[in-house]
Amino acid sequence: MSEERYQLNRQLAQMLKGGVIMDVTTPEQAKIAEAAGACAVMALERIPADIRAAGGVSRMSDPKMIRGIQEAVSIPVMAKCRIGHFVEAQILEAIEIDYIDESEVLSPADDMFHIDKRKFSVPFVCGAKDLGEALRRIAEGASMIRTKGEPGTGDIVQAVRHMRRMNQEIARITSMREDELFEAAKELRVPFELVKYVQENRKLPVVNFAAGGVAAPADAALMMQLGAEGVFVGSGIFKSGNPAKRASAIVQAVTNYTDAKLIASLSEDLGEAMVGINEQEIRLLMAERGK
Amino acid sequence: MKIAVLALQGAFYEQEKVIRELGAECLELRQPKDLSKTFDGLILPGGESTAQGKLLRELNMFEPLREMIRGGLPVLATCAGLILLAEKSSNDDRSWFQTLPVTVRRNAYGRQLGSFHTVQNFGDMKDIPMTFIRAPYIEKAEKDVEILARVDGNIVGVRCRNQLALSFHPELDSDRRIHRMFLENIR
Numbered sequence: 001m002s003e004e005r006y007q008l009n010r011q012l013a014q015m016l017k018g019g020v021i022m023d024v025t026t027p028e029q030a031k032i033a034e035a036a037g038a039c040a041v042m043a044l045e046r047i048p049a050d051i052r053a054a055g056g057v058s059r060m061s062d063p064k065m066i067r068g069i070q071e072a073v074s075i076p077v078m079a080k081c082r083i084g085h086f087v088e089a090q091i092l093e094a095i096e097i098d099y100i101d102e103s104e105v106l107s108p109a110d111d112m113f114h115i116d117k118r119k120f121s122v123p124f125v126c127g128a129k130d131l132g133e134a135l136r137r138i139a140e141g142a143s144m145i146r147t148k149g150e151p152g153t154g155d156i157v158q159a160v161r162h163m164r165r166m167n168q169e170i171a172r173i174t175s176m177r178e179d180e181l182f183e184a185a186k187e188l189r190v191p192f193e194l195v196k197y198v199q200e201n202r203k204l205p206v207v208n209f210a211a212g213g214v215a216a217p218a219d220a221a222l223m224m225q226l227g228a229e230g231v232f233v234g235s236g237i238f239k240s241g242n243p244a245k246r247a248s249a250i251v252q253a254v255t256n257y258t259d260a261k262l263i264a265s266l267s268e269d270l271g272e273a274m275v276g277i278n279e280q281e282i283r284l285l286m287a288e289r290g291k
Numbered sequence: 292m293k294i295a296v297l298a299l300q301g302a303f304y305e306q307e308k309v310i311r312e313l314g315a316e317c318l319e320l321r322q323p324k325d326l327s328k329t330f331d332g333l334i335l336p337g338g339e340s341t342a343q344g345k346l347l348r349e350l351n352m353f354e355p356l357r358e359m360i361r362g363g364l365p366v367l368a369t370c371a372g373l374i375l376l377a378e379k380s381s382n383d384d385r386s387w388f389q390t391l392p393v394t395v396r397r398n399a400y401g402r403q404l405g406s407f408h409t410v411q412n413f414g415d416m417k418d419i420p421m422t423f424i425r426a427p428y429i430e431k432a433e434k435d436v437e438i439l440a441r442v443d444g445n446i447v448g449v450r451c452r453n454q455l456a457l458s459f460h461p462e463l464d465s466d467r468r469i470h471r472m473f474l475e476n477i478r
Contacts (some may be wrong), residue, residue, distance in 0.1 A: 008406045011463050012424050015337050015370075018300040037345035039300055039338065074383060074397055075339050076425065098403040098425070121404055248349070255299050255346055256321055 001118050006143060009123030012076070012098070013144035013207035016040055016230055020220065020251050021209070023047045023234040025065075027072035033237070036247035040076040040098070042232070043069040048105050048152030049235035049274065052284065057107045060088040063095050070095075078125070083290040084110025086119075093122045099144070100124045102137075104289035105151045105234075114290060117141030127211065129162045129287055131169035132188035134204055139191055145204055147228070148287040149212015152235050154276030156213040156222065158287055163210060163226045173198045212287070215240070215273050217253035217266045224257035241271025292477060295320050295330040297356075299346040301338015301371060305462040309470050310334070323351050332365040332477045335372025337424065337460050340397075343371055344387045353387070360390045366454045367473045373456040374427055381430050391454050392433035399428045399445070399458075413448055413469065414439040420466050421447070421459040428458050 001009075019039025024030040030041050045061040046054065060081050070077045076098035081088035083102055088109070092100050102115055104127055117124040118141035127148035128134035134145045147166070149159030173184055173195060181199060185192040197205045210223035211232035220231045231254055237247045249266040256262050279285070294310045296303045298319035307317045318328055333356075335343075347353040360366055360376070368376050368391075376391035383397050400406065406424045413419040421442065429446035432438060440448030440457075447458040455476075461469040 004408055008408065008422070008424065009403070011422060011460070012403055012406065014302045014305065014463070015339070015424055017302060017304070017338075018298070019339060019342055034341055035345070037300075037342045037349075039342045070402075075341060076403065093404075096402045096404050123403060248345075251342065252346065252349060255350075259322070262322075 001121055001141060005121055006141070009143035010206055012123060013125070016076070017207055018255060019230050020247075020254050021078065021230070021232045022237055022247060023232075024069060024238070027068045029238055029243070030069045030072045032244050033247060034073045034075050036244055037251035038075060038247065039230070040078055041069065041073060042078045042080065042101065042234070044080055047235045047238060048286075049154070049239050050152075051105060052152040052282070059106060060085070060091065063091060066092075066097065067095060080106055081115075082106040082109040084108060084113050084115060086115045089115050089120060089124075093120055097122060102126050102142075104148060104286045108289050114140050125209075127287070127290075128166070129291075130165045131173070131198070132190060133291055134166060134208070135188055135190035135194045135198070138194060138204070138206055142206065144207050144209070146209040146211040146232055149210070149214075150279055150282070151212045151286050153213050153279065153282065154215040154236060154239075154274040155278055156215070156219045157279060159210050159212045159214065159223060160226065162287075163223060163228060166208070167227055170198055170202060170204075174202050214250070215276065216270070217249045217263050220250045221253045221257040221263050224254055230254065236274055239274035241273075246270050292316065292332070292474065293318060293330040294332045294334060294474075295325070295328070296334045296336060297343065297372075299350070300342045301336045302460070302462065303334075303336040303338075306334045306336045309462050309467065310474075313467060313470055313474055315474055320352065321350075323355065326352060326355050326359075332367070332473065333359070335366060335368040335375055336462070337370035337372065340371040340374035340387070341385065344375060344385065347387070357388050357390065360388055360454070363453045365473070365477050367470070368454065368456040369460050369462065370424065370426055370458060373429075373458060376454055376456055377429075391436070391449070391451055391456055393429045393436060393449060393456075394431040395427045396430050397427050398425055400426055409442060411440055411442055416468050416472075419461070419468065420464040421461075422463045423447075423459050426458045
């Protein structure tokens with residue numbers, strides 16, 4: 001990927017800021033998401049909650065199904081490939097996906113290596129639990145980061161933990177003397193330049209969204225107040241009683257994330273939320289995939 | 292001087308940074324009550340026009356803002372902002388303020404792989420860097436619209452009365468001439 005292409009890919013993520021990216025499995029759901037104000041959709045065959053329920057190996061979605069969604073909406077369409085599965089990524093690039101999510105939600109294809117994302121022209125978003133993971137993914141060519149959270153649970157605790165950890169580590173880097181950054185880079189296993197960027201700018205070099213466990217407008221606003229620049233909602237919308245209404249409420253809560261009065265009224269009569277599961281109740285921690 | 296930036300979704304922070312850098316004040320428009328503050332100009336930033344348009348209507352900001360634009364409030368619109376201002380679109384039924392008599396083509400360069408950077412003249416300004424991100428262009432401009440820039444023959448920058456509208460994102464490059472021109476015309 002040329003430096004110019006990488007810039008353009010980072011810049012697309014900038015355009016998504018302050019927005020909500022929603023998981024959809026059909027063109028109809030994609031249209032509901034777009035009409036509710038989603039700034040992008042993630043096309044996948046099964047949402048994380050169902051992947052979790054079904055078990056087994058989960059892979060990239062059928063390209064035909066992804067194309068159907070690309071044709072249904074005008075907003076950017078993202079799709080997931082397995083961690084390390086660069087051929088799935090090549091396929092997604094061939095169908096001109098707008099963003100590839102190299103995602104721990106699918107079964108990892110490689111337990112050592114992530115995809116060398118610098119080899120691609122399409123942009124990549126990757127999950128991270130802490131600053132080291134985020135910067136390693138960026139060094140590999142990711143142009144957007146999201147917290148991993150714990151997908152398909154409707155439990156926000158892990159996304160909160162990941163966002164707080166990242167902020168704490170950024171604050172720690174910011175407070176260091178310049179000569180201490182070399183050791184920090186070694187600890188984090190990332191290039192010195194990236195650590196230097198974080199110190200100078202007090203933020204990641206790319207846009208950082210929250211993901212995993214967002215089920216309510218209040219969850220989305222919580223993540224925004226904790227410093228997320230936008231929100232992914234996976235199972236939370238189409239596993240709920242009234243997807244259109246909930247989607248639109250989450251979109252508004254992300255825009256006005258500090259207005260508790262407004263969020264109170266947005267939270268009324270949303271119908272049933274997705275049934276959540278606590279992290280102690282699940283056997284598979286997706287966030288532990290790919291570090 | 293105070294510039295209001297529509298801050299519902301998208302790259303509004305980037306615009307605010309440029310405006311402050313050029314010595315003007317900034318305020319964010321997120322709710323109807325923000326519209327009662329006084330400001331001298333408006334920026335409609337990049338982002339997703341469908342998301343921004345939906346929020347404008349839902350938050351009851353659409354009508355009052357349209358009245359302000361019709362009433363002559365100076366506007367700088369980039370990318371999604373251009374789509375919000377356009378009278379109509381050749382490949383989409385949706386339209387919003389309809390204060391700018393042009394026909395836009397949404398996602399005119401295709402998907403993200405079609406995004407690009409170039410350098411072109413803009414009005415009488417030479418060599419303006421232009422970043423196009425899943426950008427629209429203008430297919431047709433009515434008579435009273437002044438065409439300021441074309442890329443490969445397609446219209447990417449226009450002015451019409453109080454509205455300055457662009458397909459690209461000057462806020463993403465370091466050249467400040469377009470924003471300066473916008474601010475100078477307000478003064």
